[in-house]
Each structure stands twice: as C-alpha cells, then as structure tokens.
Amino acid sequence: MALRADRFFDPDPHQREVAMQLYDRVAGLPLICPHGHVDPRMFADPDYSFGTPTEMLIIPDHYVFRMLYSQGVPLEALGVPAQDGIEVEQDHRKIWQTFADHFYLFRGTPTGIWLVQELEEVFGVEEKLTGASAPAVYDRIAAALEKPEFRPHALYKRFNIEVLCTTDAAADSLEYHKAIKASGWEGQVRPTFRPDAVVNIDTEGWRANIDKLSEVSDISIDGYPRFIEALENRRAFFKAMGATATDHAALTAHTGRLSEAEAGTIFRRALKGEAGAEDAARFTAHMLMEMARMSVEDGLVMQLHVGAYRNHNEQLFKRFGRDKGADIPVTSEFTRGLEPLLNAYGADPRLTLVLFTLDETTYARELAPIAGHYPAVRLGPPWWFHDSLNGMARYFDQVMETAGLYNTAGFNDDTRAYPSIPARHDVWRRAACNWIAGLAVRGVVDMDDAHAMAYDCAYKLAKDTYRLGD
Amino acid sequence: MALRADRFFDPDPHQREVAMQLYDRVAGLPLICPHGHVDPRMFADPDYSFGTPTEMLIIPDHYVFRMLYSQGVPLEALGVPAQDGIEVEQDHRKIWQTFADHFYLFRGTPTGIWLVQELEEVFGVEEKLTGASAPAVYDRIAAALEKPEFRPHALYKRFNIEVLCTTDAAADSLEYHKAIKASGWEGQVRPTFRPDAVVNIDTEGWRANIDKLSEVSDISIDGYPRFIEALENRRAFFKAMGATATDHAALTAHTGRLSEAEAGTIFRRALKGEAGAEDAARFTAHMLMEMARMSVEDGLVMQLHVGAYRNHNEQLFKRFGRDKGADIPVTSEFTRGLEPLLNAYGADPRLTLVLFTLDETTYARELAPIAGHYPAVRLGPPWWFHDSLNGMARYFDQVMETAGLYNTAGFNDDTRAYPSIPARHDVWRRAACNWIAGLAVRGVVDMDDAHAMAYDCAYKLAKDTYRLGD
Amino acid sequence: MALRADRFFDPDPHQREVAMQLYDRVAGLPLICPHGHVDPRMFADPDYSFGTPTEMLIIPDHYVFRMLYSQGVPLEALGVPAQDGIEVEQDHRKIWQTFADHFYLFRGTPTGIWLVQELEEVFGVEEKLTGASAPAVYDRIAAALEKPEFRPHALYKRFNIEVLCTTDAAADSLEYHKAIKASGWEGQVRPTFRPDAVVNIDTEGWRANIDKLSEVSDISIDGYPRFIEALENRRAFFKAMGATATDHAALTAHTGRLSEAEAGTIFRRALKGEAGAEDAARFTAHMLMEMARMSVEDGLVMQLHVGAYRNHNEQLFKRFGRDKGADIPVTSEFTRGLEPLLNAYGADPRLTLVLFTLDETTYARELAPIAGHYPAVRLGPPWWFHDSLNGMARYFDQVMETAGLYNTAGFNDDTRAYPSIPARHDVWRRAACNWIAGLAVRGVVDMDDAHAMAYDCAYKLAKDTYRLGD
Secondary structure, three states, X not given: OOOOOOOOOOOOHHHHHHHHHHHHXXXXXXXXXXXXXXXXXXXXXXXXXXXXXXXXXXXXXXXXXXXXXXXXXXXXXXXXXXXOOOOOOOOHHHHHHHHHHOHHHHOOOHHHHHHHHHHHHHHOOOOOOOOOOHHHHHHHHHHHHHOHHHOHHHHHHHOOEEEEEOOEEOOOOOHHHHHHHHHOOOOOEEOOEEOHHHHOOOOOOHHHHHHXXXXXXXXXXXXXXXXXXXXXXXXXXXXXXXXOEEEEXXXXXXOXXXXXXXXXXXXXXXXXXXXXXXXXXXXHXXXXXXXXXXXXXXXXXXXXXXXXXXXXXXXXXXXXOOOOOOOEEOOOOOOOOOHHHHHHHOOOOOOOEEEEEOXXXXXXXXXXXXXXXXXXXXXXXXXXXXXXXXXXXXXHHHHHHHHOHHHEOOOOOOOOOHHHHHXXXXXXXXXXXXXXXXXXXXXXXXHHHHHHHHHHHHHHHHHHHOOOOO | OXXXXXXXXXXXXXXXXXHHHHHHHHOOXXXXXXXXXXXXXXXXXXXXXXXXXXXXXXXXXXXXXXXHHHOOOOHHHHOOOOOOOOOOOOOHHHHHHHHHHOHHHHOOOHHHHHHHHHXXXXXXXXXXXXXXXXXXXXXXXXXXXXXXXXXXXXXXXXXXXXXXXXXXXXXXXXHHHHHHHHHOOOOOEEOOXXXXXXXXXXXXXXXXXXXXXXXXXXXXXXXXXXXXXXXXXXXXXXXXXXXXXXXXXXXOOOOOOXXXXXXXXXXXXXXXXXXXXXXXXXXXXXXXHHHHHHHHHHOOEEEEEEOEEOOOOHHHHHHHOOOOOOOXXXXXXXXXXXHHHXXXXXXXXXXXXEXXXXXXXXXXXXXXXXXXXXXXXXXXXXXXXXXXXXXXXXXXXXXXHXXXXXXEOOXXXXXXXXXXXXXXHHHHHHXXXXXXXXXHHOOOOOHHXXXXXXXXXXXXXXXXXXXXXX | OOOOOOOOOOOOHHHHHHHHHHHHHHOOOOEEEOOOOOOOHHHXXXXXXXXXXXXXXXXXXXXXXXHHXXXXXXXXXXXXXXXXXXXXXXXXXXXXXXXXXXXXXXXXXXXXXXXXXXXXXXXXXXXXXXXXXXXXXXXXXXXXXXXXXXXXXXHHHHOOEEEEEOOEEOOOOOHHXXXXXXXXXXXXXXXXXXXXXXXXXXOOOHHHHHHHHHXXXXXXXXXXXXXXXXXXXXXXXXXXXXXXXXXXXXXXXXXXXXXXXXXXXXXXXXXXXXXXXXXXXXXXXHHHHHHHHHHHHHOOEEEEEEOEEOOOOHHHHHHHOOOOOOOEEOOXXXXXXXXXXXXXXXXXXOOOEEEEEOOOHHHHHHHHHHHOOOOOEEEOOOOHHHOOHHHHHHHHHHHHHHHOHHXXXXXXXXXXXXXXXXXXXXXXXXXXXXXXXXXXXXXXXXXXXXXXXXXXXXXXXXXXXXXXXX
C-alpha cells in the first residue's frame, strides 16, 4: 500500500489537520541520532555492502526474528548463526520467503510499520509484502543494494542525518572511528563510551574484558585503583574521539557508594573469579556513582538504561548467544534506587543524566517527578518495546504533565538497523506532532507554542541534551 | 433505551464507520466459549429452569451484588444464601426492587452494559430499569422464563454457540457431561480440568478433596507418586470426555521444580495437616511444572490465572463462603516467576500456555514480551475486572504492538451467567473492531488486513488456541 | 490567549457538544472544597493581604518553583526563604521576570493551565505571559491586589465557594477558626484533624509535638494511654469546631493492630528517643487502626494519603525545609496492607474511608476492586501530580468501570494556592463532563444518566462523602 501522507494522526479531521501543519514544518529537519547501535565499520569502509536483503533485514534484526520464533519458526530456519556449530539455513531467498509468508504477524506492530516505510521510501517497494510478492520484492531490494546510492555514505546524506552516535565498549580501539576521521568524509559519526562489560563484574567474559581494557589503556589493572584510572583514561580517549556521552545498562537503578576499601575487596574477588551475585549488584551500584562523578568532571552526558532481564531463554542463549529477542523486562524502582546518586550529583549543573525505563509504571510515578525536580535529570524517549506509536502516546500522556517537555531528551532511534533510521524518526515526529496537535485543539497550548514544541521534540531537545550543539 | 447499532465505537464518524464495516462481518459468527463457569447441569437436565428473575440475575452473580454491598446493602437483603444459618431475604420481588432501586450504581460499568443488553436482546425489555419500572420488568422476564424457548438448549441455539467449555474440579465425576453425551443433543459442551483444589495444598478442605480424588480415580493416594498418577488418570478421563484444556489459578506465577524427594516430603506433611504457607507456595510452584509437563505429553492446553487474593473480607467469607465479590487483585510478576517453566517447556511445540493477569502493569512490561518470544505462550484476553470496554482498550493498546495479535488467545467470557454470554462476546467484538478500525483509519493496516484481524479476534484465535478446530 | 469556552473537551464535534451541554449545567454550581491547605488566617484577618504577585504566585508554590529549579534556576533566585540564613533574592519584580522568562516550561502542564486561567479569570490578564509582557502583567496583578474585591472574603464569594476545609495539626489551637466563627462572617471554613506529626513517631520534632499536644489537650502524655486520650480529646474539639474529617499521610498503606502492651512499649521508646524505623512503621500501622476505630465512634470521615517519599533531595531539605517540590512517589500496596483495617471496620456503616494514591497502578488493580466491595471505602480523586487533565482521564478510565462512580469521592483541590481554586475545580468539571460525554456518545449511558453523573461529579459526591450535607 502507498503510505498515506497523514498516517498515524488522530482520525478527528481538525486534530489531523493541525498535526499535519506541525509535521510539515519539522518533517525535513536533519536527524539527530544521539544513541544507537549502528556498526561504525559501515562508514569506515567505502566498499561496505549490506549483503543480501536477508542479511540486511532479517538475520541481524531480533525485532524481526523473535516474532517468527514466537510462532514456531526456529531461528535455524532464518539463518541466524549458531555458536554451537549446528547448521543453519543458508539459502537467503528461502529465508526471505519464510519471512514474507509470516509477514502478517507484524500487523499493527512497530516493526511492521518501520519495514513497510523502509521498503517503500528507501527501496521504492510499493506492493504489499506477502508470500506471493516475496520473490519480486527480494529482487528489487537486491538490485538496489548493488547501486552506489545504497552505500552507507550515500544513505547518510539521503537520510539527512546531522550526527550519528554509535555505542562502543570501553575497551574498543575505535579503529573505525579513527578511519572515518582520517577519511575526510563530512559525516558526523561519534562514539559513545559503554563500560558495562568491565563495570558489571558478572558479565560473561568479564576477566578477558579487563585484560583487553588493560591493553588498550596501557594501564595494568591489578586492582581497583588502576581500574578507575583505566576507565578515566578511556573516557578521555573517547572524548577526544568526539564522544559526548556514556551509556550504562543495569538490571536495577540501585546506586550507592562503597568505601574505597570495600570496592577494592570486591574487585579483588572478581579478579580471582570469586565474586558473587551480591558483590556484582553492589559493585554496579557503586560504579554508577563513580560514572556520575566522572561525568561531572569530564562533561560526558550519562545515559542509564534500566530493567532488561537478559537472556531469559537459556537454550536459545547457549545456541545463539546474546541479543536474540529473549530479553524480558522486569519491574524497576528509581525513587529509592537513585537517591544516593541524585543526592550526590543531581543538582550539579555539570551533570546531565538521561534515564531510560522498560517499566512504564515508573513514568508518572517516579521518573516524571524526578525529572521535574532534579536539574541534572532528563527523561529519555520510550525505549525498545515502547518505541512504538502507542508507547509514545503513553509516554506523552504519562510523562509530560509532570516532568514538562523540557526535562525530556527528545528522540533517539537506538537501532542496529541503519536503513530503518528515517522511518523510526518519522514515527516519533508524527506521534509528537499528533500529541501537540491534541493539546492545541483542546486549547491547552496556542499554535505558536505548538510549533515551538514540535521543533523541540523533533530536533532541539536531543541536540541540546547530548551537547551536540554548535 | 433501545440499543444503538453503533454503540461502543469511537465518536469519530470515519472510525465509527470503519468499525461498523468490520463488525458487520463478524457479528454473526458462532460463539467460541473456551473458558467459563456455566453449570453443565443446565444442559444435562431437559427440564432445567433458571427459576425467578432474581434467582437468575442477582443471587448467583457476585458482579451484581458486590456493587450493592459496597453501597451498604447487606447480602442478606439480596437473598444470597448464608452458610451460618442466618435467615436471608426470600421475597424475590422485593430483592428485585432493591436491585432496581440501585441500578444507577452500574452506570458506565461492564455489568451495567451486559445487563441492559441481556434484558433487551434476550428478554425483549426495552424500558430502562428503575425503581418505577422494576415490577413490570420482573413480570416480563418471569413470563419469558416460563417459555420453552428460554430453556438452556434453546438459548444455546439462539445464542449461536459453537462450543462451550465448563470448568470442573479434578475430582469431578463429570456426570452431567456424561448425561449430555448420552442425550444425543447436538450442542458441544466440554469439560476443563481444574485441579486447584488438590494441587494447592492450602485450599480449605484439601484433605477431603484428596480423598475424593482417590475415590474417583480408584487410586489410593498414599503419597506423592500416587497423587501424580491420579492426576494423570483424571486428565486422561477429562480428555476422553472432550476436554482440550486445563485451568490453574495461583496467587503468584512462581514456578520451580522440586526433587521427587522434596515434593514427597511436603505432600506427606500436607496429608498430616502439617504443611505451612511456604510448603504450599513451593508445592504449587512445583505442580505448575508438573502440569506443564503433562500438557506437553497429553496435549491439553494449559491456562494459568494469576493474582487474585481470595476472600479478602473475612466476616463475609465466614457467613457466605467463596466467590462473593471479595477477591482483590495483587501485583504479579511473570518474568522471573515463569523462567523455570519457560526454560523447560516454553519452546516445546507441543505446549500451549495461556496466561491471564489481573495486574495490567504486566501487559506491556512482561507478558507481551514473553508472548512475543516463547512459542508456547499465548496471552489470554482481559480477565475479570478488565473484561470491560476500557479494559479491552488498554489490552489492545499495551499488548498488541509487542506481542503481536497472533500471540494472543482471542476472547473467552469466563462467566457463570449463561444468559449474559452473547452480550459479553458482543462487547469484545465491538471493542476489537473499534481498535482495528483505529489502526485502519490511521493507516497502520489496510482494510484487507483489518477484516482478517477482526475475524481472528472474533472467532479464529480462540478456536485455534484451545485446539477446538475441525 | 483568551480562554476558549470549549477548552479541554474532545476534538470530536459531537462529543465536544455533548460535553458542553453537560458542563453548562454544572459550571455554576457552588464549589465544595473538602480537602486543602489554604491558610485559615486569611479568613480570620479582615486586613489579610496576599502581598506582591510574586509572594502570592511563586514563592509559596512548589508546583511552580520546582519546574524552574529542574531547569537550573536556584530556589535562592526565586526568593524561597532559606532556613540556614543564606540570602535569597528579595526583588519581587526580578523574580517575576525570571518566572516569566521560563514560563514556556509549563507548556502542557496543569500548573500552566491553572496559572493561565487564574491570570485571566481572577486578574483579567489576557495577554500571554512572556519575558516581554512580564512587567505589565506584574503591574496589573499588583494593582488588583490593592483592591478590596481581592481580599479573601470577597474572593470566597466571587469563587462561589460553599465550604472550604483546611488541614490542621492535631496540636493546633484552631485560633483562626475560632476567630472566623466569632466574626460572624457567613463563609463556611472548617478544620480537618491531621495528627501525622504526633502519630508518625519518626517525624522530625516529634517529641516537641507531643509536648504541644499535651499542652493544648491539657493531658499530660506520659505514655500510650494518655496519648490516645489526648487524641480523642482533640478530635472532639475539632469536631466541635466544625471538622467533619481527619487526614492521614503514610509512606505505605500498611495497617495492623498492636497489643496495648506493644503499643505502649514502642511509645515509651519513642519518648526516650530510642525508637527505630521498624518501630515507627509498626506504630503508624497500629495508629491507622486506632484512627479508624475513633472515626467509627465519632463519625469523622477518615482520609488516607499514601505513597509520598518525602524530602528526597537532602541538600535542598537542609536549606529550605519541607514541601519544596522534592517529594517523589514510590510504589504502593493496598490489598494486603489495608486487610487488617478493612476486616475490622470496612463493613461498618459508621465509617467512611477515603483513599488517595500516587501510584496509578493501584487504581484498576487494587483500589477500584476494594472501593467496589467494602461499604466504608470511597476512592479519592487523582492526587497531586495526577490532578491534571491526563491524570483525570486515566482515573476515569481505570477506576470507574470497576469501582462504579458512586464509590468515588468527587473532587478536592488539595491546594495552598487560594486564587487557583476555581481553575482547579473547573478543570475537574470539564474533564468529568468530557468523560461522561464519551460514555453518552458511545451509547454507554443515556443523557438523563449523563446529567445526573455530571452533577454528582461536580458537586454531590464530595458533599456526601465528607458529610457536608444539609
């Protein structure tokens, strides 16, 4: 189906018209992408290719294959690489056919929305994807991917991206970012410092990660003090490479400072492989305090993503590894959990702390009141499962009255799927304009305010929050 | 008031029109009733009578009398039978008058909606029920109930029911189901295996229930192994009698396997009347694992209803017993609670596990992600207090984007109140069509998809989930 | 901008028209204000002045200054008095300018809505408040405040207030209420008995509060029995002074009776300054039981506000004290917490218990089922952060189907900000009429019922719940 110009707006003609007016002024603004998981290699390698349509759209995208898996299609049949050596489907046309046969599963889902828009706007596919149309659609995308205008640099320009931030391990050498810088290309691709793999001592492979951190920082991490030193060293390096932010994932929002001695003791136990679950929880809580302290000192914006219970499906994890659509949210608590951190740094004008939740009950109850009080805090956009039309509507509904729009952080696409970026921002811009139009037609804000709010949602809040301004 | 043809649809004329189009195609589909509490006796006894209007609509319906109780009308005045021998009102016309005098309490409630529709569509009562109209309405219903077309079999046909599943204790002899089978009647009434009263060792009267289970299974339950044997025996019997599903209620979704020895020890303590609350919780968690194992083996669909804190009002419970509108929900947790069960059986293609919650915060946070990942899991419709227009709207809003429609289980009416069944399904069909129309008018799905989704919601999902297909 | 007559109603023309019809009949009803924090002194002192616009609208209103604080404006710059002797801004025009420069922060917030309506309807300010218009607006308000028609008594009449209840500490002498009575003024200003400061033994300054209670009650509180006696004494005094209600704030809804001996022991420890956090929690739980018992006996309506974690920002608390916009909600639990109290008194026809929550997840899950069952319970209106257009919509959505309208308590403004009272009631009346109009246009209720419901929401439920009837 051809995309409707007024899609996703309220059915009421008046609200739809106002939403359209607001949207028309922001639809063409450059994209600010302050948080995401696009592979920087694609911008460093001028010959980078996305591979087949299946390699681009299915195999790496757990949003896509989890839905087929949930209906009984094994990941093996979708070509997802197994770690245990088992053979998986290699015929990309066959995988594509399976995907198209099941595309009805995505009715009414954000993944469905993104894919339809991506197929039409990026690849010019206007026919509906079904089992019958699958081969023709595959051919069309495959043909497009051969052309130079479908290389990452060309798409960057076509997508009108102003800045795109990647997410990079603390021990990452940032070689691709170096290559991008060296290439003289005019795109703005920035790293983000993500130290989870060395900070959360219960991460699988933690010991090896510490060794790698020692190596890249040239600091021999023999204990807690050198660990801190190495992290500060890497932050400085990331900052020099253009980073303006860090990112932290934690199961809970628990924070709390340990004494230097306690931290040292736990770290020693971890080095010996003797740390327990309680050690890990306390150390993460402590390191969040340390990360906030460092952000106060070096000015890197601190992002905190809370509440994903990782790798819930053990068998799947053993065979296919992390990030396979088997992370399930848990309840989160911020009021008591963040109290130590906010008491120490929440009123410090040097800190910006962007909070993300998977537990929407915290929007109105905890996060909006916190963001509406502490100067350092901004509330990030709806994350992951909630990055959807309804998820955004609930966010606007439950957050904005208490936090105020200006204590929120605009949008980020948080995606690995580069060609889906315009569709994701477009959904946000439409949802935001529809929300603001609802305020305008109800007489809550006037049209001058409405236009300003639409601009802030679409562009300025993200840019300001992440200190990406000029 | 005469029922409006377009009732419950969005006020926007365009969405309402599309909803009406969708509804028109599904309104006449047969009713699939895969879970409910209708008394099978009414189909076994050809002379079954509903009694007076008061006996049919008030005395047995805790949805109705809890509301009057909440406003100070004692259950005694409503004829609800007391267990402690106290006298209750016997004048059914007087009770009806009290009910009608308070009917304004149901304004805007699902019970009000069902009653109005039931009165008009089943009994032809078009005048509004008030204190003034009460006697005339009573007479009209009483007269109707005299007629043969208001016997259960006739209503089954008139209601266009395709299949109706009852809920039956594990130790039930299924005598009425046997009689229905023997009668040669063409209706499809199936039992459902509900072992709560023997599986939850803290149930009042548990020891007597075990004795009854021994008796009907002809297996002397002297310990845990024979207990399991007896359950397997009964499941086979239920299946032979037409059951396609089991049903389990638990305060929490906690699951976890005990060793054979531990299970045996707890069961022994229970037989001696020495088991404590912790024993009961661990045993239930274990038995849910066992029930899933048996479902994998025998193919009975497993239903799990979580989160009702039973008999909150102690005095009321002592006088009137269970199910008197005094069950209050509590917070629920599924992500960690179901992990053992899902790791063991969640990817087994032989299992279907239908989950129900009274804690709507789990829709978007836990249940939709779980249903959108595990092949075995389907999410049941809004349950009990949430079986309402707004409850359904919240369900569609919070579940569908993440779980996808096809990981949900359609509708079930879950009711004891047989004559209310058509009204309940009609509310669901209207709510579903309105939701889908909202997607269509916003350009999220096209009309072909919309019609398919409406059909699936109204009919096919329930039939497929419960393996009631032809 | 000039306020639109149909503001806040649904954009759909039909629903808006019906909402307008409903609203037209209730807009002019007198205001029932059964719970709030207006200073009774303003009615006792015939020469009471609100001071400057800044003193009236900014300095005392934590809804206002928390938002500027969250964006980096220190409370010192807003003239909020510091307890630690530090100097704060004294130039009220300068503070006003800062406020106006940041007024865009209130876009789409309830505070923004109230202020705009208050400025226009109370002070005749129709121009938009901006940095540019700030001085002129200040002048206009300042000029108005000079006039006799802007004295509290005159505004009481103009606002069409029928009754206004204040909130007063148990040890308060009620001198202003005495003076109001003595003055012969025809306004109805009633005290409310709030014993938190003596009942919650972990309150800062608790020991001094007990001494004050001893003094005003003329009962020397040397232990728990005299403490109870003193409370009963004060309740009788408040009742004699016109009180119809009490109010209780607690971090949790935990209730539970202690033995007389246990209560005595904890109280003794508290008198010696040796009570711990666990003591405080158990004592509060016990005292809620006692307060319910006393309410059963003396007929004072019992209000319970649950879930505010007070003084989250420690530095701010040290400098500026309580109630500075730094209270953050936490999750709440009512089903198990209130079980002891409801089992003891929940079916007693003499008790009315009005429950308030900051955790909206409890609306549909716990509070609506509890209010829809227990005769004593009514659910209070959306509180604090949820006293907003969306907060009200969520309340109507999540509460009404299960609780029924007639188990709710109407509206209260809960405000310190006297001139904002009409705007707050108007938002509620509009939101309620819009909700009811939504039911009417969907065919859920007829127009007769709709008008009755609008009247009940706007006026009668609050009056009846708080026993303020004639």
